[in-house]
Amino acid sequence: MGKNISDMDIDQVIKLTPHDLLDSESYGRIGQKVLDIERASLYSDAVKLSAFLQNFLDKNLPLEQRYTDLFSRYRKLILWLKGIALPFIENQDLETIFSSNLLALFNLDIDVREKLRILFKGWWDPFLRGEKRGILLRAMGRNMEKIGKYTMQVEQGRSVSSTVSSVIADYNRLSRPDEQRGNLEEMYYLSHSANIRQFSKEDREKVLKILQVYNFVRYPPVEEFAREMVVSPVTTGLQASGILSQRSEVFPKPPVSKQDARLPSRPKNSVRTRRTLAELLTFAKERMASPFAEEQKLRQSLGDDPVKIKKELVEALRKRDRAHLVACILLLARIGRLQDALKQSESWRQTVAGYAEKKYPEARVREFIDARPTDPIIISEFLQYLLQDRLNMAADEAAIVGMELGDIMGGEYKLMAYADEAEGTFLWAPHAVENGKLVNKV
Numbered sequence: 001m002g003k004n005i006s007d008m009d010i011d012q013v014i015k016l017t018p019h020d021l022l023d024s025e026s027y028g029r030i031g032q033k034v035l036d037i038e039r040a041s042l043y044s045d046a047v048k049l050s051a052f053l054q055n056f057l058d059k060n061l062p063l064e065q066r067y068t069d070l071f072s073r074y075r076k077l078i079l080w081l082k083g084i085a086l087p088f089i090e091n092q093d094l095e096t097i098f099s100s101n102l103l104a105l106f107n108l109d110i111d112v113r114e115k116l117r118i119l120f121k122g123w124w125d126p127f128l129r130g131e132k133r134g135i136l137l138r139a140m141g142r143n144m145e146k147i148g149k150y151t152m153q154v155e156q157g158r159s160v161s162s163t164v165s166s167v168i169a170d171y172n173r174l175s176r177p178d179e180q181r182g183n184l185e186e187m188y189y190l191s192h193s194a195n196i197r198q199f200s201k202e203d204r205e206k207v208l209k210i211l212q213v214y215n216f217v218r219y220p221p222v223e224e225f226a227r228e229m230v231v232s233p234v235t236t237g238l239q240a241s242g243i244l245s246q247r248s249e250v251f252p253k254p255p256v257s258k259q260d261a262r263l264p265s266r267p268k269n270s271v272r273t274r275r276t277l278a279e280l281l282t283f284a285k286e287r288m289a290s291p292f293a294e295e296q297k298l299r300q301s302l303g304d305d306p307v308k309i310k311k312e313l314v315e316a317l318r319k320r321d322r323a324h325l326v327a328c329i330l331l332l333a334r335i336g337r338l339q340d341a342l343k344q345s346e347s348w349r350q351t352v353a354g355y356a357e358k359k360y361p362e363a364r365v366r367e368f369i370d371a372r373p374t375d376p377i378i379i380s381e382f383l384q385y386l387l388q389d390r391l392n393m394a395a396d397e398a399a400i401v402g403m404e405l406g407d408i409m410g411g412e413y414k415l416m417a418y419a420d421e422a423e424g425t426f427l428w429a430p431h432a433v434e435n436g437k438l439v440n441k442v
Helices: 024-039 043-059 068-084 091-100 102-107 112-121 126-141 164-174 183-192 201-218 277-302 306-319 322-334 346-359 365-371 376-390 395-409 411-415
Strands: 146-153 159-163 417-420 425-428 431-434 437-440
Touching (some): 024 043, 024 068, 068 091, 102 112, 102 201, 112 201, 126 201, 146 164, 146 201, 164 183, 164 201, 183 395, 183 411, 201 411, 277 322, 306 322, 322 376, 322 395, 346 376, 365 437, 376 395, 376 437, 395 411, 395 417
Antiparallel strands (some): 146 159
16 A cells, blocks of 8 residues: 555655555555645645656666556656746756647646746846746747647748647747737737638637747736847847836836725726737736736635625625726636636526627527537626626726736637727627627637
């Protein structure tokens, strides 16, 4: 019988013998230990355990032929641990993961972009951040992990396999190379690339995750790094466009007063005067700073209990408390429960159906909502009902909230709303009726 690993601390675990580790029951308990490490964000433990397990495999390679399946499963555990501790692993491991195991991290449900945000935030020196970005970009540029079994057409009629590197090259070919990219460019590429149209829904979601990570690495988020350097994907050199002189510019203090924790009133200069995508996205982050701060307060008081949060949402809706309601839906999205809001409430489904039927009288709305209550189209209509119909928010203000929620929820929810550079404002993705069904027209 395997040892009781669950009661051991990390220093005891890394003293286990090869005999202990070759026991399948022990493997299961180590897997549970990894899960505990992830839940508690014990980054140091993740680094120690991954190094210990890697050393065990390296020293016992002659045994792999006998324990092939067990060795393979331990390698997955090591990758999982390195994903957990991604902000703190060595450059060599970072390069290996991003050149060979990026899709594997996605399959392990590792939030790669959030891990990178922690990594970059931990390096004050912009040149060191630039060095990290260069390593990651070069690694992604040669990643040959396959996304399905498609053939992609590139320059001069050449055909290539649908790999991570092929998708990035195709994305760069169809996008403007000299401007900040984000949500809008990702959606444009997914809908306009002839190569991507052949991908299945599942594979398109993988492409979206790749682009989100790639854009985050290549373009320092304007709300965090302002004038930080931008690393070119076609050179190993660093192009410094300016270095931050004040750390306070990077991490502004959140609002502290109760009045500040509200959606700020619209400034005299309309949203539509802000034309560039970078300005629009910066503007959106500024508008959401107070709701994010309110969300943090709400989480401290309610925790992650979806029942309590939903009760708070209903009360905020009754009082028409804009800031509190937005904080509630942000928190529900953050804990992965906003998608289920309609699925678990017959009354909410009926309410949203009544709202959507007025907008799309020729659609079979109720049938669609009952069959697919978690569909991004339905969640988008639900949010528009809450924010615009009940709270009287302007459409562009509500779309900012929708865009941020989409970023939190990920996948096709990112298509709910977007920043429209041509119009200089924020829009909900338009819906239309085709064959009696609602479809997203982005």
